[in-house]
Structure formats: structure tokens, C-alpha cells
Amino acid sequence: MKVMIAMSGGVDSSVAAALLVEQGHEVVGVTMRLWGGESDTGCCSVSDVDDARRVAQQLGIDHLVFNFTDDFNEHVVNPYVQAHTQGITPNPCIECNRHVKFARLSERATLLGFDAVATGHHARATPSLVSGFELERGADRAKDQSYVVHMIDQAELARTMFPVGAMTKPEVRAHAARLGLRTATKPDSQDVCFITSTGGRSTFLGTRIPFRSATVVDTSGATVGEVPAVEMVTLGQRRGLGLTGGAPKRFVVDIDIEHAVVTVGDEADLLTQGHLVRNMTWVHSPAHAAAFATVLVQCSAHGTPQPATLAIESDGASVNVQWNQPQRRIAAGQSMVLYDPTDRFVLGGGICA
Amino acid sequence: MNARDTLTYLDHAATTPMRAEAVEAMLPFLSDRFANPSGSHRFARSVRQAVDEARDVVADVVGCQPGEVVFTGCGTESDNAAIVGTQRRHGGIAVCAAAEHHAVLHAVQHGGGRVVGVDAAGRVDLDALAAALASDASPFVSVVSVMTVNNEVGSINPMREIAEIVRHHAPRALLHTDAVQAPCWIDLRTITPHVDLLALSAHKFGGPKGVGVLIERQGTVLEPLLQGGGQERDRRSGTHNVAGIVAMAEALRLTDIERQAENRRLAGLRDRLVDSLLQQLPDVIETVPRDVKVAGSAHVCIAGIESESLLYLLDEAAVCASAASACASGAMEPSHVLAAMGVEKRYSLGALRMSLGRTTTDADIDCALEVLVAAVRRLRGAPVHPAVGMKGVPA
Numbered sequence: 068m069k070v071m072i073a074m075s076g077g078v079d080s081s082v083a084a085a086l087l088v089e090q091g092h093e094v095v096g097v098t099m100r101l102w103g104g105e106s107d108t109g110c111c112s113v114s115d116v117d118d119a120r121r122v123a124q125q126l127g128i129d130h131l132v133f134n135f136t137d138d139f140n141e142h143v144v145n146p147y148v149q150a151h152t153q154g155i156t157p158n159p160c161i162e163c164n165r166h167v168k169f170a171r172l173s174e175r176a177t178l179l180g181f182d183a184v185a186t187g188h189h190a191r192a193t194p195s196l197v198s199g200f201e202l203e204r205g206a207d208r209a210k211d212q213s214y215v216v217h218m219i220d221q222a223e224l225a226r227t228m229f230p231v232g233a234m235t236k237p238e239v240r241a242h243a244a245r246l247g248l249r250t251a252t253k254p255d256s257q258d259v260c261f262i263t264s265t266g267g268r269s270t271f272l273g274t275r276i277p278f279r280s281a282t283v284v285d286t287s288g289a290t291v292g293e294v295p296a297v298e299m300v301t302l303g304q305r306r307g308l309g310l311t312g313g314a315p316k317r318f319v320v321d322i323d324i325e326h327a328v329v330t331v332g333d334e335a336d337l338l339t340q341g342h343l344v345r346n347m348t349w350v351h352s353p354a355h356a357a358a359f360a361t362v363l364v365q366c367s368a369h370g371t372p373q374p375a376t377l378a379i380e381s382d383g384a385s386v387n388v389q390w391n392q393p394q395r396r397i398a399a400g401q402s403m404v405l406y407d408p409t410d411r412f413v414l415g416g417g418i419c420a
Numbered sequence: 421m422n423a424r425d426t427l428t429y430l431d432h433a434a435t436t437p438m439r440a441e442a443v444e445a446m447l448p449f450l451s452d453r454f455a456n457p458s459g460s461h462r463f464a465r466s467v468r469q470a471v472d473e474a475r476d477v478v479a480d481v482v483g484c485q486p487g488e489v490v491f492t493g494c495g496t497e498s499d500n501a502a503i504v505g506t507q508r509r510h511g512g513i514a515v516c517a518a519a520e521h522h523a524v525l526h527a528v529q530h531g532g533g534r535v536v537g538v539d540a541a542g543r544v545d546l547d548a549l550a551a552a553l554a555s556d557a558s559p560f561v562s563v564v565s566v567m568t569v570n571n572e573v574g575s576i577n578p579m580r581e582i583a584e585i586v587r588h589h590a591p592r593a594l595l596h597t598d599a600v601q602a603p604c605w606i607d608l609r610t611i612t613p614h615v616d617l618l619a620l621s622a623h624k625f626g627g628p629k630g631v632g633v634l635i636e637r638q639g640t641v642l643e644p645l646l647q648g649g650g651q652e653r654d655r656r657s658g659t660h661n662v663a664g665i666v667a668m669a670e671a672l673r674l675t676d677i678e679r680q681a682e683n684r685r686l687a688g689l690r691d692r693l694v695d696s697l698l699q700q701l702p703d704v705i706e707t708v709p710r711d712v713k714v715a716g717s718a719h720v721c722i723a724g725i726e727s728e729s730l731l732y733l734l735d736e737a738a739v740c741a742s743a744a745s746a747c748a749s750g751a752m753e754p755s756h757v758l759a760a761m762g763v764e765k766r767y768s769l770g771a772l773r774m775s776l777g778r779t780t781t782d783a784d785i786d787c788a789l790e791v792l793v794a795a796v797r798r799l800r801g802a803p804v805h806p807a808v809g810m811k812g813v814p815a
Contacts, residue, residue: 098750100751116750120750131732131750132750132751132752133728133751134728134751134752134753134754136751137754175726175728175729178729178799179729179732179733
């Protein structure tokens with residue numbers, strides 16, 4: 068097959084490319100230029116592109132750089148910034164996968180005559196017993212990335228390859244070392260690629276939206292502190308609220324962005340019985356997910372999935388998730404991903420309202 | 421493998437294949453004649469003579485005195501030396517046109533200079549230039565930079581008229597021209613009399629990479645970029661790239677001899693290429709009219725496709741062309757030239773620069789046409805993947 072492999076310059080996509088070559092595919096490596104601004108991590112820096120190119124040269128495959136900065140700004144960065152003015156905290160890596168990697172790149176690959184797009188994600192596209200394909204967790208549970216690629220649908224799964232999905236991270240690194248790839252010992256990227264470690268989220272947002280100070284009140288309404296930027300406050304936050312110490316632990320339990328009021332309370336005040344999840348995507352269909360009495364729901368990239376029951380709206384676009392046990396509330400904008408009861412297969416996912 | 425036998429090379433504005441005579445000319449200086457021309461022994465003096473002779477050749481083709489020729493490391497260095505060197509010596513700010521090469525544009529912007537607009541063909545807007553120079557705003561303008569030929573779209577700036585405007589409105593200002601794209605197409609003797617500074621790059625006319633020229637007309641005093649051994653009469657320190665300088669002079673000499681005939685020949689090939697494209701493909705524009713651009717330039721904008729995709733398909737068929745400049749990562753940048761010209765986005769997204777040169781043949785044009793027409797039809801006709809951007813997000 069003719070396969071386009073998205074190469075970030077990291078070890079996973081390097082090894083993914085190597086495996087595709089070993090399997091005899093016709094492989095072309097592509098590094099996407101996504102962020103035009105300052106960066107110290109992620110997939111956009113020139114040194115990462117250098118790494119990807121050198122690995123491609125070593126493997127004897129072509130390497131191209133595609134400029135998707137406009138798409139990235141439009142679908143990832145601008146919505147991320149705007150969401151913060153509404154008290155919403157999106158996951159930019161998921162939106163990048165949704166709109167850029169498994170949309171824009173995949174579209175271009177088709178146009179240019181490629182049969183499949185591969186990435187270095189730790190996830191698996193496996194033939195399904197139901198129909199088509201399953202989106203399965205990566206073999207290395209600790210490194211599993213099915214959460215961030217949960218929006219891939221059947222059409223996309225049929226032409227997506229995750230060559231390292233069946234490997235553990237140590238196996239990936241060992242393979243890279245065996246081949247002498249320069250990325251063998253490169254550390255994993257951790258952070259959002261367009262936010263620098265020196266400036267952080269506050270610098271990034273602070274230069275793009277006006278920050279408003281907010282009053283911090285307790286659940287009785289009494290003022291207990293102040294914060295300089297209500298846009299930077301997250302549900303469940305404990306530090307940086309200007310509270311006096313000593314008292315029992317207090318958490319942000321509510322953010323009224325419109326009136327710039329932050330409410331703090333006990334851990335118990337954070338708990339909820341359920342959540343409304345919107346913008347659902349389904350690996351198979353709403354009916355397929357509805358057939359499970361209980362599912363597992365994961366609320367962050369490496370969070371522990373919790374059992375819940377689903378009440379799916381008739382159009383399949385939104386779901387009421389009812390926890391079996393009360394759980395901490397999830398910030399609006401975060402993605403919630405549903406897994407089957409064996410915790411192996413993605414059923415679908417959406418965005419917390 | 422000889423690249424020229426297997427590739428259809430239509431990227432002469434990026435770089436040209438070296439002339440065999442230029443390669444031949446440089447070889448002795450990469451082996452036996454290795455002396456440093458600044459040395460005092462006979463071995464050095466013989467190499468010094470080669471540099472001096474090369475300088476005479478360059479001066480003759482450019483139309484200046486040998487003492488006005490300064491050898492540099494590349495075109496970018498020459499542009500920077502002109503702009504930064506003027507500002508360091510005389511103060512003031514620089515003014516340039518919006519369609520300049522980044523070697524000029526970024527140097528001007530870095531120094532706090534002003535950028536004036538261009539017309540729809542990418543030539544400097546003469547009224548805007550006059551206004552920028554006539555304004556009383558301080559600081560004063562110490563250097564004006566306008567390229568002779570645009571590297572992307574091939575348009576030719578009227579240097580004589582530009583000089584008149586500069587002399588009239590800013591008599592203290594030096595006029596620099598980035599003539600890097602000019603030597604194959606324009607007799608530099610018609611440009612040099614109008615300017616104070618002129619930049620060339622050897623690899624754009626069949627010479628090697630890594631050597632350039634800055635013409636500094638008599639009376640022009642700049643602060644050198646490099647401090648050191650005082651080579652090039654204290655104007656550019658650093659040991660001479662002797663092999664490069666000798667090869668560049670030979671390439672420039674031959675370019676000058678062949679220019680007229682090549683202009684005629686390549687205009688014919690270019691016209692056939694573009695005419696045939698326009699005839700076979702709807703919704704394609706010729707970016708700049710032929711009467712205001714150089715003969716080797718075939719720049720078109722193709723609606724309904726993206727340059728990156730088109731270049732991939734051309735590359736697959738071993739046709740070398742380009743779109744705009746690439747950034748450090750190798751990604752295509754949107755063209756600042758087309759933006760300055762006001763080209764509609766639906767056209768500028770599908771920009772394609774094909775640049776012809778000395779090695780271009782009839783067969784190259786046939787091949788390019790066949791591949792290009794098929795690629796555009798494929799990109800325009802292919803069904804768009806159904807899932808694009810819509811997964812989970814209501815329209």
C-alpha cells in the first residue's frame with residue numbers, strides 16, 4: 068500500500084515509519100507545520116522537523132513538510148483562546164486530531180493517491196466482530212492514546228494505521244535503538260505545542276484576551292479572596308486563589324465567568340451524579356453503544372475510566388452520562404470518551420457541556 | 421545519475437545548473453592553486469591575479485569600475501551589507517517595496533524601515549514611493565531598495581524612473597537594487613548607472629553557490645558587516661572564495677554573451693508553456709503580463725487547487741517547480757509577493773512558479789505540460805474525503 072506517515076520528529080512516529088517500511092509499504096513521511104508562533108515543545112519546531120527528515124532519510128523514504136498553520140489557527144488555536152473567555156477549557160490536541168490530522172491531512176493523502184494515513188499514536192484499528200473496525204486502546208495501557216483519537220469514524224478507521232499501537236513504549240524505544248534512529252532516546256512531548264514552558268498558559272492567553280479579575284466567594288456567598296484572571300481559573304483548582312491557609316482544603320466548585328465570581332467549596336461540592344456530553348462521535352453508532360448496560364467513561368488523556376450508564380438523545384448528538392458513583396465534575400469543554408465494559412474499545416466520545 | 425537527464429527542471433529562479441566552463445574554471449583553485457590571494461609570495465600573487473581578472477570581467481558585464489566590485493558570500497549578504505551597512509554608517513532608515521526578497525524585506529523591517537506597496541504586477545508603486553520619501557517624518561531615509569527583477573513573479577521594476585524619484589525626493593538616500601534575478605535577462609549596463617548599490621548572486625546565472633557581489637559605486641561609503649583582515653579594500657573582510665569568484669566571473673561572462681539569443685529562445689518556450697496551459701485549463705491566470713516580466717518567468721495561479729498538493733504530484737513525475745519561499749522547516753509559506761499584489765486568495769493558494777533557463781528544452785515544456793495538466797485535472801476532479809472537519813462538530 069501507499070502510506071502517508073505523519074512524522075512529528077518523535078520516537079513513536081519514527082518507529083511507525085520504520086515498521087511500515089519493514090512491512091514493504093510504499094511510504095512517504097510528512098511533517099505538518101501547525102503553529103507559526105513561538106514554541107518549545109510539540110511537533111512544530113524546526114529541530115523536530117530536522118529529526119523527522121533525518122529519520123526519513125535514514126529509512127530511505129521521501130519526507131515532505133505541509134503547511135497547515137491556517138487550519139491549525141482556525142480550528143485549534145483561535146477556538147482555544149475564545150473558549151477561555153466563555154469559561155470553557157477545550158483540549159487542543161483532540162481538536163487538532165479532529166480537524167487537522169484525521170481531516171485535513173487525510174483528505175490531502177487521498178487526493179495525492181495514498182491508500183492510508185499512519186500516525187505514531189498508541190492506539191489500534193482492529194477488525195471488528197460487529198462490523199468494520201474497532202478503535203482499540205494501545206497495547207501499552209500507560210501510554211494509550213485512544214482518548215485523543217476517539218473521534219475517528221469508520222470511514223477514517225478503514226484507512227488509518229497505527230503501527231506502534233501493538234507495542235509497548237520500551238519496545239518502541241528498543242526498536243528505534245536497534246535501527247540507530249536519532250530519536251531513540253528523545254523524551255516524549257508532554258505539553259500543548261503552541262504554549263511555551265517559559266511563558267505558560269497565562270502568557271499565551273494574556274497576550275490574546277483581556278484578563279478580568281474575579282471575586283472568590285465560599286458557598287455561603289461570603290468573599291474569601293480574589294484572583295487576577297477569571298479566564299485562568301479551572302474547576303477543581305486549589306492553589307492561586309488568594310485564600311488564607313490552614314482552613315480545610317477548598318476547591319473551585321463554580322466559575323461564573325459573566326459576573327467574574329469564583330466559588331470555592333469542599334471536595335464534596337465538586338461531586339456530581341452525571342454530565343451532559345455534546346458533539347458526540349461514534350465509532351459504530353449510538354445504538355451500538357446503547358446496547359451496553361454499563362460503560363466506562365474517561366475524562367482526561369490518562370484518567371482512570373469510571374463506570375456509568377448512558378442516556379443517549381434520539382439524534383445521537385448528545386448523551387447524559389450517569390455515574391455509578393458520584394465523580395468530580397469535569398470542566399466544560401473537556402472531552403469525555405466512552406469505552407466498552409472490558410475497557411478495550413472506544414465506543415464514542417464528545418465534549419462536556 | 422545525472423539529474424538533468426531524468427528531471428524536468430523548471431526552477432531556475434531558485435538556482436541554476438552550473439555551466440561546465442565555470443566548473444572547469446574553478447577546479448585549479450580547489451587543488452593546485454590553493455594559495456591565499458592576500459599573501460605576499462609569488463604563489464599568492466598568481467592567485468591574486470585570478471581574482472583581479474575576475475573582478476575586471478564582472479565590472480565589464482555590470483558596467484562599472486573594477487574598484488566598485490566587492491566580492492561577498494552570497495546575494496543575501498550583499499543585500500544586508502547594502503541596507504544595514506548604510507544605516508550603520510549614515511543613520512536614518514531604509515525604504516523598500518513590499519514584494520522584495522526577504523533578504524531585503526527582513527533587513528529593512530529589522531532596522532525599523534518603511535515598506536511601500538506594489539502594483540498588480542508586483543512593481544513598486546511609484547506614487548507611494550514618492551510619498552514615502554517626500555514625507556517629512558523623521559528619521560530621514562538613508563537607503564532605498566528596489567529589486568530589478570522579482571524572484572517570484574518575474575516582473576521588472578523601472579529602475580531609471582525609480583532613480584529619478586529617489587534623487588528628487590530623497591537626494592541624500594542611496595539607491596540599492598537587488599539584481600540577483602537579473603543577469604540572465606537584462607543587460608546590467610542599463611541598470612548600474614541609475615543606482616549606488618547592486619547585489620548579485622553567482623548561482624543564479626550558472627555559477628557556484630556561496631559567492632556573490634555587491635557593487636558599491638564610487639563615493640558610496642558603507643559600514644562593513646564583517647570586521648577582520650580588511651580584504652576587498654576594507655569593505656568585506658574574510659579570505660576570498662577564489663574558486664567561487666573565478667567561476668562566477670566565467671559564468672557571468674558567458675551569460676552576457678548569450679543573453680540576447682537566450683531571451684528570444686526562452687520567451688518562445690515560455691509563451692508556448694503558458695499559452696497551452698491557459699488553453700487547456702479553465703480558471704488559470706497568468707500572474708503578471710508578459711510585457712513587464714523576464715522571458716524565463718512562467719508564473720501562474722490555478723484556482724481550486726493547493727500549491728503543496730500540486731507540487732507533490734509534479735515532484736512525483738520528476739517535474740521541479742516551486743510556489744513561494746519555504747520557511748526554515750521546509751514548509752511552503754504563503755507568498756508575501758502575491759499578497760502585496762492583491763491576488764485573490766482562491767488564486768494565490770494555487771500559485772505555481774515555473775522558471776526557465778539555459779538548460780530548458782522543447783522536450784521539458786512538453787513534459788511539464790503533460791504532467792501539469794493531468795495533475796491539475798486530478799486535483800480538481802477528485803472527490804473530497806467525506807469526513808473533512810465535520811466529525812462531531814455540527815456545521
